[in-house]
Amino acid sequence: MKKGRRRISRAARWGMVAAAAALAVLAVSPGICQRHGEDLFRQIGTRSLIPLEDWIDQGIDWVAITFMDFFDTVKYSINKINSSLLGFFEFFPVFGIPLGEKALAVPLLAILIVPYLWWVGSAGTGIFGFASLWLVANLGLWPETLATASLTLTSAFIALLLGIPLGILAGRFDMVETTVRPVLDFMQTLPVFVYLIPAVILFGLGPAPGVVATVIFALPPAVRLTSLGIRGVPKELVEAGEAFGCNDLKLLLKVQLPMARPSIMAGVNQTIMLSLSMVVIAALIGAGGLGGEVVRSIQRMLVGKGFVAGIAVVFLAIILDRATRTLGSHHRKTS
């Protein structure tokens, strides 16, 4: 009873304070306008009073110069991973079947992917994988598709390399979780294009800034779902692990990670999908690939070319999704 009454009176007090404040603002603002003319009134809210822009500019400049060597190393590593992956993809030849003046393309990768997709999915998935890669190659977008695929996988690889360990820490320590969560929220909600600007300043043009921006964008689900998975392990199972003498590492390896596997693999899948969508956007700063085609089509208003590149992205997305989606379920025979 007593508590309830106090709460009401507190709400009433705040209401009165708010009303008084509103009245004060209303009373004062015409006065300001009268004194400074109507110009100032129009300017309210349109002129920056806090120079956050300048601070960020200066901050980025300072970071770019101070940690130049570090960024160069990162850039070099990213380019290395990306070019190795691309080299690996390009290692598989595209066979040609002569067809008049042109040649029907049959990429070896399109054939090799069938048994894998069949294994993780169904025969239909395998057939779809072959058909879509074959189509993409015969739309003349094979090199761009490979470039986008390698950029995507490079970004996803780095994002997972950072995200899963961070997720494990966040899953095990509340302090990490509470620190990391708002940062992840920030990373996910900041408009994606915004990352591109500092990325260019820090890493120059080319694939590296694209990959970095993509990593930032694709990291959160890996962290979140890993943490969620580890936190979701039933308390009794953790207790069972401890009761039989597990130390922290054994508990992680033998109980928490296996139990969290479905959730972690969902995170892997999400990270790859987000990477793909961001890699396309990263074409704005010269990341190339299918995104580059899309950007070029926008600049020249080429509807057909844009759609064709877009469709190739969709096919690639479906293949990457199917290839990683079912990894989370436990592969075992059931009765």
Place this chain on the structure above:
Amino acid sequence: MAGIRAKGVYKIFGNRPEAALELLDQGKTKGEVQAETGQVVGVQNVSFELESGSLFVIMGLSGSGKSTLLRCINRLVEPTAGEIVIEAEEGDIEIASLSRKALRRVREKKIAMIFQHFALFPYRTVLSNATFGLEIQGMGKKERSRKGMEILELVGLKEWADSYPDQLSGGMQQRVGLARALASEGEILLMDEPFSALDPLIRVYMQTELVRLQQEIKRTILVVSHDLDEALKLGDRIAIMEDGRIVQAGTPENIIVNPRTEYVAKFVEQADATGVLTARTIAKSVSVTSERPRELQAQKAKAPYFVMDEDLICCMDENHRPVTCFRNGKALKVKGLDSSLDDADLCDVVFCAKEDTSVRELMEARLKSSDNPFIVLSSQGKFRGIITEHEILRGILEKGRTDLEASEGEREGES
């Protein structure tokens, strides 16, 4: 083998346990402490001693602190104060003062645990689950499989070694949990409501299984339970907890016959006491005299001592051992409860029960035999008392509480 000794164990949940401890010392209750300090009292001032190889049941409603107490023993929950000692062969182990590493050794080798919802690892086969403890200990794969199969055979799941837990029924899953606990050969088994997630029929079966297994393995077992019938069936001794304290501890019969508080009495009311109450408790005491009863004047029977109760007269030798009985002038033979007889003889027999014969056994005997009273004998065969149908019924309904004879047995076994 290993016994357990606990003395003055407290567990306070919260950030200021000292404040709560102080208030408890001043005699405040759990609720008062929580209201004043915000600290939750899990376990307060619990002491018990547990002999090696015995089965101890901790009983209580949910929230009474029984699971917390159990977890204090292997420090899944850190006790706030108090002493818990495991009496191992190589010397006493003070649980609370162990380093993390030493604690892990103890958990690996000495104390195994069984969980309410089995806590099996779904991604492991039955065999791999059963050998989890051995794997943590670092035992090689081959040896661990061999040992795992032995244990699975013991719990009757050998054919299921390669299945996964979700392919098993609840009872089977808990047997895997039992196998996992037995495999590491810890002398102490902690069981946290091991059977309460099972169907009633399976539960009774598993309880019987555990009693049977215990004959074979002779571990020191602590069972947490909220089911008094289970506690009565399993426990050598039972402790009843309320608000974090042990309000009464003793043998099952002791608790049934002599509930010390209202709370215990409420628990006991619903229990099936027939398996627990003994002949000793319900027997009517009748004084032995050397004076020959008038009804026997006509008979030739010679005896130095007699007992008379209503229409039954029992003649005894100089060691108070019954020799013959008379009822309504008819001579009756005196036989042990376990002796086999033809139906024709039944009417001419008075059965002798031992002091620790349960009421259920008496009822079963009564069903099969005549309506002659039972004679209760001590382990040396001396006369102790008489049990008629009246005593049996009163024993069941009143849980033997009004009987003065019982007070002898009550004192032993109370802590």
